[in-house]
Amino acid sequence: QITLKESGPALVKPTQTLTLTCAFSGFSLYTNGLGVGWIRQPPGKALEWLALIHWNGDQRYSPSLKSRLTITSDKSKKEVVLTMTNMDPVDTATYFCAHSQVYYYGSETKSYFPFWGQGSRVTVSS
């Protein structure tokens, strides 16, 4: 059974750095073709993809947020950490981590998200 759970602060101040941890079970990032992604959802708005890390260490970032994001993994602890710098009230959202299943299309690596965590609500306010 695959499960993921996000943890982190519920409230951060503007300009601070947000650190979120995704603890997962039921799969391993040592396994070829797997990864973990982060997706956020502002209140009442659409899903927005943030970052993804693959079993082979490959990291992908949203082009619009790349300068503020870092995704890392600790395979032995089964954790993936996302940091986002210079937080702003517009970053208020529920942050989800999700299990990523890779597939190949020609030479391209693609993936989808079969399993999701419950989400971590983050409010940015002074």
Place this chain on the structure above:
Amino acid sequence: SSELAQPPSVSVSPGQTAIITCSGDKLGDKFASWYQQKSGQSPMLLIYQDNMSPSGIPGRFTGSNSGNTATLTINGTQALDEADYYCQAWDRSTVVFGGGTKLTVL
């Protein structure tokens, strides 16, 4: 703004067929996935690689993708299908989600 365009809302009567579209440049060449999100819940994968379904997903949910448009079809729509639906694809080596479609079952 999303590079995958979805209609903000779709309405359907119980038992009828709901069609939700997702449009993007050459989307038919990129593979699409679909997620259902009910109010207050996490998204759930419905369709991947255009038309594949994870185990446990009812057969009334089907997907297709051609040209610039991916389509999620819900046959025999039920009241419990009322939710937000999101498409997802890859573009230029990054993940993109559509803006979401709210399905109302009247």
